[in-house]
Amino acid sequence: MRNDLGPLFSPFACGPLVLANRFVMSPMTRQFSPGGVPGENVAAYYARRAAAGVGLIITEGVGVDHPAAIGHGSMGEHDIPVLHGHGALSGWRRVVDGVHAVGGKIMPQLWHMGGIRQEGTPPHPQAPSLDPYNVTDEDIVAVIAAFARSAANAKAVGFDGVALHGAHGYLIDSFLWAATNTCNDAWGGDILRRTRFATEVVQAVRTAVGPGFPIVFRLSQWKLQDYEARLAETPEQLAVITDSLSEAGVDIFDVSTRVFSTPAFAGSEMGLAGWVRRLSGKAVITVGGIGFDRELAASFAQPTLAIDNLDEVVRRFTAGEFDLVALGRALLMDAEWVNKAREGKPFAPFDLSAYARLD
Numbered sequence: 001m002r003n004d005l006g007p008l009f010s011p012f013a014c015g016p017l018v019l020a021n022r023f024v025m026s027p028m029t030r031q032f033s034p035g036g037v038p039g040e041n042v043a044a045y046y047a048r049r050a051a052a053g054v055g056l057i058i059t060e061g062v063g064v065d066h067p068a069a070i071g072h073g074s075m076g077e078h079d080i081p082v083l084h085g086h087g088a089l090s091g092w093r094r095v096v097d098g099v100h101a102v103g104g105k106i107m108p109q110l111w112h113m114g115g116i117r118q119e120g121t122p123p124h125p126q127a128p129s130l131d132p133y134n135v136t137d138e139d140i141v142a143v144i145a146a147f148a149r150s151a152a153n154a155k156a157v158g159f160d161g162v163a164l165h166g167a168h169g170y171l172i173d174s175f176l177w178a179a180t181n182t183c184n185d186a187w188g189g190d191i192l193r194r195t196r197f198a199t200e201v202v203q204a205v206r207t208a209v210g211p212g213f214p215i216v217f218r219l220s221q222w223k224l225q226d227y228e229a230r231l232a233e234t235p236e237q238l239a240v241i242t243d244s245l246s247e248a249g250v251d252i253f254d255v256s257t258r259v260f261s262t263p264a265f266a267g268s269e270m271g272l273a274g275w276v277r278r279l280s281g282k283a284v285i286t287v288g289g290i291g292f293d294r295e296l297a298a299s300f301a302q303p304t305l306a307i308d309n310l311d312e313v314v315r316r317f318t319a320g321e322f323d324l325v326a327l328g329r330a331l332l333m334d335a336e337w338v339n340k341a342r343e344g345k346p347f348a349p350f351d352l353s354a355y356a357r358l359d
């Protein structure tokens, strides 16, 4: 084993959640679940990564039990899984059992696409897409209840916790972000009111799963609609969001950045995960650009190399910036990535064709 990576191979505990190491599989939509049901291929895909040393898997985004939660997304996504109905629940039970059988841990990422969902697309083409400016109080109540139901289902099928997609401009984030939440009512206005929807989702999920069941919340400054967007211009604004969500029941923040080492605010080299950890006192996950010389968006358009940038990960981990380290593309393209890092072996090359496969 590479001695310098020792800290990343130390165990992690958060309440009842105990992980063998600090590596997390970042949520990645894969579009291999026709009818919303994950099959044997999806179960094998996750089990392969758990068996190859990934401490925690956060699944692809999973549509919550609300008609407008999913559809085709801005990139034409389809065949996205759900977490309700007999078929999907049996499918997920197989996924969870497969991961547990090899000693791994797994949580589903609960997702409502909000305004990014394309109107008129399945599974419920007649359901209008939801944005902060067009939702009714009735819609809000229904969506919050949907998150709670899906979280309860996650617990019932044996997942080790639940992760909420509060990032990238989807429904929860569209309430947090001033550019999409232009309401001036109970759900919008200042940053505290923009956080209310997210907070109520977390509270309802906490009530549904009870104490001691880990809740992970993903947030991001960047949005699919605008990579330069900012939820918070200052640490003080960020603290309004993280305080409110922590109080509502979040245990771990999954801090989505395009490049994990980018300084979040002027005057400090600390990344966004470090700020969330400092402000909230909660455990945090960092993500973005680990294992590659280009970040996600650039890697679609420009030649990209698999690299070893774990020195910088260890340096920031040791400095106390984050507790857990998530990998997206690295684990999509190389199921053995974590074991290879541990042994100092070369990683599989960057390969766009891997997006179309589930191996």
Ligand SMILES: Cc1cc2nc3c(=O)[nH]c(=O)nc-3n(C[C@H](O)[C@H](O)[C@H](O)COP(=O)(O)O)c2cc1C
Pocket: 026, 027, 028, 029, 030, 060, 061, 109, 165, 167, 168, 218, 256, 257, 258, 287, 288, 289, 290, 295, 296, 326, 327, 328, 329, 330, 332, 355
């Ligand atoms: C194919 C693909 C699908 C993704 N789907 C999701 C998703 O469903 N939910 C989410 O929060 N992020 C999603 N992401 C973003 C990743 O979780 C991760 O934050 C991003 O890829 C940056 O990490 P990386 O540089 O290690 O790839 C996706 C990324 C990829 C490559």
